[in-house]
Amino acid sequence: MRLKNLLACLFLCTIAISCIKDEAPNSEADIETCTLPGNVLNRDAIIENEKITLIVKKETDITALAPQFTLTPGATITPASGSTLNFTTPQTYIVTSEDKKWQKSYRIEVTTSGLTTNRYHFENVRFFSDDTSDKKYQIFYETDQYGRENMTWASGNPGFALTGVTGDYTAYPTYQSDGGYNNKCLALTTRRTGSLGNLMNMPLASGNLFIGTFDVLNALTNALTATQFGAQFENIPTHLKGYYKYKAGETFYVVDKTIPEKLKPVPGKKDIFDIYAVLYESTESLPMLDGTNILDEATETVLAVARIDNAKETNEWTEFNLPFIFREGKTVDPVKLAAGKYNLTIVFASSIRGNYFEGAPGSTLLIDEVELGCEGE
Structure with missing residues (x-):
């Protein structure tokens, strides 16, 4: 009986692993969170469908900021999360889905x-x-x-x-x-x-x-x-x-x-x-x-x-x-x-x-x- 139970468990594990392997890559390409290192944000990032607004404290140097992102699972972003950029003008980021079939553009603005x-x-x-x-x-x-x-x-x-x-x-x-x-x-x-x-x-x-x-x-x-x-x-x-x-x-x-x-x-x-x-x-x-x-x-x-x-x-x-x-x-x-x-x-x-x-x-x-x-x- 114990052997049968063990074989049953192995069979179920094999099915689970097979399902995981066969799962289709994610097709979503979204930015879920956006933060800045240090205590510079005056409030949480405002994330809209194609735009993100970062409101920073007045003394912040916006010529060298490195936004960090959480993306939908498997997605990638260009420029990379943590890249230092000059935000005196808005910057554009491109998110690519895990399955590589979809891309989404975000314009990120920084203001005081x-x-x-x-x-x-x-x-x-x-x-x-x-x-x-x-x-x-x-x-x-x-x-x-x-x-x-x-x-x-x-x-x-x-x-x-x-x-x-x-x-x-x-x-x-x-x-x-x-x-x-x-x-x-x-x-x-x-x-x-x-x-x-x-x-x-x-x-x-x-x-x-x-x-x-x-x-x-x-x-x-x-x-x-x-x-x-x-x-x-x-x-x-x-x-x-x-x-x-x-x-x-x-x-x-x-x-x-x-x-x-x-x-x-x-x-x-x-x-x-x-x-x-x-x-x-x-x-x-x-x-x-x-x-x-x-x-x-x-x-x-x-x-x-x-x-x-x-x-x-x-x-x-x-x-x-x-x-x-x-x-x-x-x-x-x-x-x-x-x-x-x-x-x-x-x-x-x-x-x-x-x-x-x-x-x-x-x-x-x-x-x-x-x-x-x-x-x-």
């Missing part, structure tokens, strides 16, 4: 500050491309007076792409439109997410645009935490103003998991949009806020909020001007401000209940010529 612009025109977009499409969806970015990119907006478009959406970039919830208050504008439309969205109990996607990052790997398992709000901010905000148009979709729905389409109409209920901005402290235990806590009154790290309270449907460009209201007992610590310990986010959404997958398909919010006011300006 986070959010450096306070006027947003929505005139600049680039397309995200992959192996299935060379123009999948749009990514908004802002530029400085010299035309150089100095800020990239985040949206839920990468998550919506997982639903198998068909059509061009205008089929996504977040896109650029003509006929803005001045030239082009931001357009946000609440969309149905199709069969995959229904399967995941996420039947609707609100159009959104925000300062922060979107964790696409977490989008289908925990959509609220996939939206990581905020960028380092070193001023005291006073107001957020700009222009909007809004048209609600015909039928408002809530999630009903007991029916196949997962959407239950609510007769007489109208959809409405949301605009808000939040200043908060980035702490070691809670460096970023997300959809679960950004507007929660119990979130102790929040200092001030500016939020629209008179949103309405309108066919005309309508101005909004939202003051930042500090929460009771909250003030800005000048030492923490100078050290880059505060974050700020600005958020636009076509359905105010979109984070709960509620709203009206077709609800469309247009935004243009937004300005963030700060003390001392």
Whole structure:
């Protein structure tokens, strides 16, 4: 009996070893983590789909930095992890998958500050491309007076792409439109997410645009935490103003998991949009806020909020001007401000209940010529 057991174990081990040997090489080519030697980073690296931002302390010599990477298993990177480069201008890294069939390009930027612009025109977009499409969806970015990119907006478009959406970039919830208050504008439309969205109990996607990052790997398992709000901010905000148009979709729905389409109409209920901005402290235990806590009154790290309270449907460009209201007992610590310990986010959404997958398909919010006011300006 012992011999039979031994032979059985050897047989199973042989199968396991054979399976390991026959396992296909990994086809992923991603940077999972990025760090810098020494105590020079002011906060964790901001890793996006094709871009990494390293915010370093002001005294850091950025002419000689050696980023170190964790890659998806088996992948390689050029230049090699730990190579010393001059980051006075962005550097490009190429990640090659273990099976050598896929490559991904990352642009790595180093800065001593986070959010450096306070006027947003929505005139600049680039397309995200992959192996299935060379123009999948749009990514908004802002530029400085010299035309150089100095800020990239985040949206839920990468998550919506997982639903198998068909059509061009205008089929996504977040896109650029003509006929803005001045030239082009931001357009946000609440969309149905199709069969995959229904399967995941996420039947609707609100159009959104925000300062922060979107964790696409977490989008289908925990959509609220996939939206990581905020960028380092070193001023005291006073107001957020700009222009909007809004048209609600015909039928408002809530999630009903007991029916196949997962959407239950609510007769007489109208959809409405949301605009808000939040200043908060980035702490070691809670460096970023997300959809679960950004507007929660119990979130102790929040200092001030500016939020629209008179949103309405309108066919005309309508101005909004939202003051930042500090929460009771909250003030800005000048030492923490100078050290880059505060974050700020600005958020636009076509359905105010979109984070709960509620709203009206077709609800469309247009935004243009937004300005963030700060003390001392």
